[in-house]
Amino acid sequence: MPVVSDMAVVLRRIEYSETSQVLGIFTRGHGQVRVIAKGAKRSTKSRFSPGIDLLEEGHVSFSARADRGEGLSTLTEWKQARSFCGLREKLERLAAGQYVAETTLMMTVEGDAHAVLYDSLTSALQSLCDGAAELEAALRYQRALLESAGAWPRLEGCVVCGRGSALTYFSSLEGGMVCRDCEGVRVEKRAVAGPTLEMLRGLEGAGDAGGSPVEEVVVRAFDVLDYHIAHLAGREAVTASMLVPRSRRKVT
Ligand SMILES: [Zn+2]
Incomplete structure (x- = not known):
């Protein structure tokens, strides 16, 4: 499956394992998408710099994988655009x-x-x-x-x-x-x-x-x-x- 790039806001975050998270994101061009962010909780990994927070906006890339089950896409990149930290x-x-x-x-x-x-x-x-x-x-x-x-x-x-x-x-x-x-x-x-x-x-x-x-x-x-x-x-x-x-x- 091709990798898709978009802008997105994190609406839901579920701890999935020691190192991964499942995120409910709302993208501008693809609507609501559920993605798995592998290794997102390891701050040393730069793909998801500087970590992914609830209600922040970012540049996102993800690939839809048919074998993932339950329609989860794999997050391949997250780059924070706005943290909305004032919230x-x-x-x-x-x-x-x-x-x-x-x-x-x-x-x-x-x-x-x-x-x-x-x-x-x-x-x-x-x-x-x-x-x-x-x-x-x-x-x-x-x-x-x-x-x-x-x-x-x-x-x-x-x-x-x-x-x-x-x-x-x-x-x-x-x-x-x-x-x-x-x-x-x-x-x-x-x-x-x-x-x-x-x-x-x-x-x-x-x-x-x-x-x-x-x-x-x-x-x-x-x-x-x-x-x-x-x-x-x-x-x-x-x-x-x-x-x-x-x-x-x-x-x-
Ligand atoms: Zn009436």
């Missing part, structure tokens, strides 16, 4: 970075390239390093992730009847807001307050909406999108509660 300066930053990584793994499949999402991912990690508000950075990435998956919800009108007012519930299954008259028969739904809906709509615009949003509204908007992502992926992101404690979530 480790603050617990909330690292939690936001880990949430971004986990949801990327949840919402993408191996070998399916999403260059735009890759750029959103590295932008999110960079903005966190630069001191962006953690939850807002995570919220913007949720938007990019759902957009990339073609699952950004309909927020302007009721997904059932089209009505533009009294939109009080969000349904992941229906793919958007549901009005007061239509929500009755929908089992899968959650209440969404007006300011939360406005915040979610604001994410659709280009750039910043301006001003500092109310933190509780950001929490609620994050929670709605996290709920949608969990529903689509079939499991909850465990890192969500590291970013926002459960006691602050599950409210409208």
Whole structure:
């Protein structure tokens, strides 16, 4: 198999043996790839200089091997491009970075390239390093992730009847807001307050909406999108509660 070169971010790292690691990487041109890095834990080996860390970006080369089993590719080279070491300066930053990584793994499949999402991912990690508000950075990435998956919800009108007012519930299954008259028969739904809906709509615009949003509204908007992502992926992101404690979530 030919050796492929790309840019990649490390989203998951599993210790495989005394000397090797299995990495879940998200590449710009080849999507999610699982690679085995033999000898990665021996710092004297220069192929993987200077070692491979979670959430760092690098120039990667790997060869897909049919005889590897379980679809593991062999990492042949890793050269660090950006360490995003600023993530480790603050617990909330690292939690936001880990949430971004986990949801990327949840919402993408191996070998399916999403260059735009890759750029959103590295932008999110960079903005966190630069001191962006953690939850807002995570919220913007949720938007990019759902957009990339073609699952950004309909927020302007009721997904059932089209009505533009009294939109009080969000349904992941229906793919958007549901009005007061239509929500009755929908089992899968959650209440969404007006300011939360406005915040979610604001994410659709280009750039910043301006001003500092109310933190509780950001929490609620994050929670709605996290709920949608969990529903689509079939499991909850465990890192969500590291970013926002459960006691602050599950409210409208
Ligand atoms: Zn309706």
